Amino acid sequence: MRDDLQTRFIQLYREDADELNTRLHIELSNSLLSPQASLSPKYFYDTLGSRLFQAICALPEYYPTRTEAAIFTQYRQQMAESIGTGSTMIDLGAGDCAKAASLFGALRPEQYVPVDISVDFVRGAVESLQHTYPQIDMLGVGMDFSARLDLPDEVRREKRLFFYPGSSIGNFTLREAIALLRRMRLSCDDDGGLLIGVDLVKDKNILEPAYDDALGLTAAFNLNILNNINRLLGSDFELKDWQHKAFYHPDKQRIEMYLEARRDLAVRWQGKQRDFVRGERIHTENSYKYTPESFIGALNEAGFARTRMWTDEQGWFAVFHATP
Numbered sequence: 001m002r003d004d005l006q007t008r009f010i011q012l013y014r015e016d017a018d019e020l021n022t023r024l025h026i027e028l029s030n031s032l033l034s035p036q037a038s039l040s041p042k043y044f045y046d047t048l049g050s051r052l053f054q055a056i057c058a059l060p061e062y063y064p065t066r067t068e069a070a071i072f073t074q075y076r077q078q079m080a081e082s083i084g085t086g087s088t089m090i091d092l093g094a095g096d097c098a099k100a101a102s103l104f105g106a107l108r109p110e111q112y113v114p115v116d117i118s119v120d121f122v123r124g125a126v127e128s129l130q131h132t133y134p135q136i137d138m139l140g141v142g143m144d145f146s147a148r149l150d151l152p153d154e155v156r157r158e159k160r161l162f163f164y165p166g167s168s169i170g171n172f173t174l175r176e177a178i179a180l181l182r183r184m185r186l187s188c189d190d191d192g193g194l195l196i197g198v199d200l201v202k203d204k205n206i207l208e209p210a211y212d213d214a215l216g217l218t219a220a221f222n223l224n225i226l227n228n229i230n231r232l233l234g235s236d237f238e239l240k241d242w243q244h245k246a247f248y249h250p251d252k253q254r255i256e257m258y259l260e261a262r263r264d265l266a267v268r269w270q271g272k273q274r275d276f277v278r279g280e281r282i283h284t285e286n287s288y289k290y291t292p293e294s295f296i297g298a299l300n301e302a303g304f305a306r307t308r309m310w311t312d313e314q315g316w317f318a319v320f321h322a323t324p
Contacts, residue, residue, distance in 0.1 A: 200315060235267055
């Protein structure tokens with residue numbers, strides 16, 4: 001058991017703040033000025049956005065969280081038998097760390113590494129968790145893992161288990177998803193693997209309310225991205241000028257989320273401007289849905305040769321353990 005319970009935290013993406021600031025401004029400007037204006041869903045997760053998403057997960061319409069949790073509860077011992085104990089559990093997009101913590105008793109990881117872009121939010125969660133599980137070495141990492149997965153040397157190489165629950169893999173196109181899965185494969189040795197949650201294809205009458213709830217929390221979550229962009233870019237978005245839109249695109253097997261202009265308007269930032277006409281949209285998120293066969297194919301292409309799957313009785317959601 002560790003004598004020193006002070007939480008260790010490495011904030012990688014601030015190592016070169018000037019370079020980061022320049023790249024971020026270029027990325028956001030290009031996204032807003034493209035013919036189809038867009039914002040990456042990674043910008044949802046400032047402190048408020050993270051808390052709003054936490055609330056969304058408790059909504060009756062939002063089935064993924066409770067369905068995935070039920071799968072973990074029912075099959076955690078089978079997962080432990082498949083994965084083994086003593087892993088280096090790398091929790092991508094860790095948020096409040098609750099999903100990983102629910103598996104600590106079964107998996108008994110040697111080291112827990114929560115990775116998140118929302119540094120302040122995850123830092124508090126890790127500090128609390130470290131005192132509850134003093135026997136687990138914990139190292140928080142502030143990092144945007146969507147483009148790179150360069151983990152610090154303090155992360156153990158042995159038995160790396162990438163943990164990516166909640167169907168966040170659906171935010172990426174198939175090509176992007178395979179690239180991310182391949183980065184995970186290259187970051188672990190043959191004794192490592194991946195435990196991942198995946199939302200499955202189903203009827204639009206189940207899917208659409210999950211992304212456009214009656215209480216309006218998803219709308220608030222979507223709109224809050226503009227507050228974050230204002231802070232990051234110095235733009236002058238007004239939330240009252242925009243409304244939330246979400247719908248299922250069956251041919252592409254994905255939910256699409258947008259912010260739609262309520263009136264003709266102009267948005268300005270750092271000497272740049274984008275004019276929007278009423279009804280014009282900013283694309284903020286895709287959420288792709290998979291069949292079990294299509295996701296196993298993606299895992300195989302990324303270099304994970306063996307897979308095991310657990311799902312709920314309705315076949316709405318799946319959890320995969322994949323190994324090289």
